[in-house]
Amino acid sequence: MADHDIRVLDESNYRTAHSLFRGSLHSAPAEDDRWEHVKRSYDPGRAFGAFQDDEMIGTAQSWPALLAVPGGAEVPAAAVSRVGVRADWTRRGVLSALMRRQFQAFREAGEVVSVLRASEAVIYGRFGYGVASRGRQLKLDRHRVTPAPSAGTGGRIRLVDLDTAVVVAPEVYTRAGLTRPGMTSRWPAWWTMNVDRALRYDNSRMAVHRGADGDDGYVVYSVKGGMGDSGSPSVLTVEDLVATTPEVWAELWRFVFRVDVVDQVVGELRPLDEPLEWLVVDRRAVKVTDVEDETWLRLVDVPAALAARGYGSAEPVVLEVRDRYLPDNDGAYRITPDGVERTTAAADVSLDVDLLGATYLGDVSFTELAGAGRIDVLDGAAPARADALFATARAPWSGTYF
Numbered sequence: 134m135a136d137h138d139i140r141v142l143d144e145s146n147y148r149t150a151h152s153l154f155r156g157s158l159h160s161a162p163a164e165d166d167r168w169e170h171v172k173r174s175y176d177p178g179r180a181f182g183a184f185q186d187d188e189m190i191g192t193a194q195s196w197p198a199l200l201a202v203p204g205g206a207e208v209p210a211a212a213v214s215r216v217g218v219r220a221d222w223t224r225r226g227v228l229s230a231l232m233r234r235q236f237q238a239f240r241e242a243g244e245v246v247s248v249l250r251a252s253e254a255v256i257y258g259r260f261g262y263g264v265a266s267r268g269r270q271l272k273l274d275r276h277r278v279t280p281a282p283s284a285g286t287g288g289r290i291r292l293v294d295l296d297t298a299v300v301v302a303p304e305v306y307t308r309a310g311l312t313r314p315g316m317t318s319r320w321p322a323w324w325t326m327n328v329d330r331a332l333r334y335d336n337s338r339m340a341v342h343r344g345a346d347g348d349d350g351y352v353v354y355s356v357k358g359g360m361g362d363s364g365s366p367s368v369l370t371v372e373d374l375v376a377t378t379p380e381v382w383a384e385l386w387r388f389v390f391r392v393d394v395v396d397q398v399v400g401e402l403r404p405l406d407e408p409l410e411w412l413v414v415d416r417r418a419v420k421v422t423d424v425e426d427e428t429w430l431r432l433v434d435v436p437a438a439l440a441a442r443g444y445g446s447a448e449p450v451v452l453e454v455r456d457r458y459l460p461d462n463d464g465a466y467r468i469t470p471d472g473v474e475r476t477t478a479a480a481d482v483s484l485d486v487d488l489l490g491a492t493y494l495g496d497v498s499f500t501e502l503a504g505a506g507r508i509d510v511l512d513g514a515a516p517a518r519a520d521a522l523f524a525t526a527r528a529p530w531s532g533t534y535f
């Protein structure tokens with residue numbers, strides 16, 4: 134019998150859970166004033182604790198969201214976060230038990246997929262999560278940046294205060310829509326924990342673009358270093374940039390390049406296909422300093438997830454899926470340009486559910502996974518067919534860190 138049990142948390146133990154999570158990542162508990170802010174981000178019924186007797190030893194929680202999938206549909210998703218097990222209780226199955234309990238809850242809530250960001254890349258594969266989108270880290274030498282000639286938008290960019298920011302940002306995000314596979318809706322607490330917190334506590338700024346039809350884009354940024362810091366460069370980090378059109382996107386970047394007393398502009402986890410090099414005269418002013426995993430995706434309900442997305446044109450392929458944690462997902466699925474059905478036909482490719490998650494938004498191809506020996510190929514022509522069926526026009530990307 135397990136030496137711990139999993140319980141749904143309520144208001145009386147959110148703070149313990151939050152401190153436990155922060156402690157697992159070697160951070161101090163939130164101060165009282167911050168906690169007043171943070172406590173609103175716990176959703177009733179969605180936070181779990183692992184207990185030994187009445188002592189909390191681990192925790193995990195999630196928020197409900199929508200995930201945009203290839204083809205334009207949006208599916209219910211559980212965005213998992215604040216996962217931590219006390220250091221004196223690790224490697225005894227506590228996270229495994231929390232994960233099982235969460236999957237059960239996601240199923241009950243009709244959540245088709247789950248997404249998360251991983252502190253370490255070795256944790257979540259076993260639970261069926263695969264890397265489904267990546268982002269690149271960019272560093273621009275601002276002194277070398279001259280924007281390429283452009284007609285501009287004819288709009289106007291203004292800096293706004295906190296009260297305006299917390300109203301305008303969600304409106305613009307909704308107006309912009311989930312335009313790429315991998316984007317998610319943003320739950321109320323996301324805005325509290327990010328835009329509100331960044332402007333309130335972290336000296337971030339928000340600039341809003343107003344076009345003919347009102348506010349249609351914004352950028353949140355912060356500047357650190359420089360001025361008074363002996364010799365260190367002044368670095369502007371773009372924290373969130375949302376635009377309803379490519380023209381507004383370009384105008385917001387041009388605004389960023391114009392901010393004074395800045396030596397470097399940094400973008401973290403930006404889309405792999407963001408055409409920033411094409412926005413400036415000297416493309417070598419833009420350095421890609423890293424490419425990192427962004428969304429870890431778990432198909433909780435494989436048939437529903439496969440049915441929700443669109444497919445390109447190619448001859449059908451039969452995928453055999455293995456799922457250790459949710460075995461009713463096990464089985465063969467015949468994928469065609471018109472949709473998906475369970476089948477008893479022989480498999481062309483056999484793979485674990487985490488790798489199906491990795492292919493689902495179009496990030497990694499079946500050919501790449503076959504090349505790395507990660508999937509079993511039973512028909513040598515099948516990876517190319519599967520690639521054509523699963524490919525997406527734009528690189529998947531979320532842009533919502535949580």
Ligand SMILES: CC(C)(COP(=O)(O)OP(=O)(O)OC[C@H]1O[C@@H](n2cnc3c(N)ncnc32)[C@H](O)[C@@H]1OP(=O)(O)O)[C@@H](O)C(=O)NCCC(=O)NCCS
Nearest residue numbers: 157158216217218223224225226227228229250251252255
């Ligand atoms: C990651 C963490 C929650 C794992 O909790 P845990 O209770 O030790 O996990 P479990 O005991 O259920 O582990 C299940 C399996 O995953 C493996 N595993 C879990 N975390 C691992 C890690 N960080 N590195 C390598 N293997 C890991 C275990 O060895 C075990 O393998 P097995 O099934 O082959 O025996 C815990 O280590 C932790 O709190 N880490 C610091 C905070 C953190 O990184 N949180 C995640 C934020 S995204």
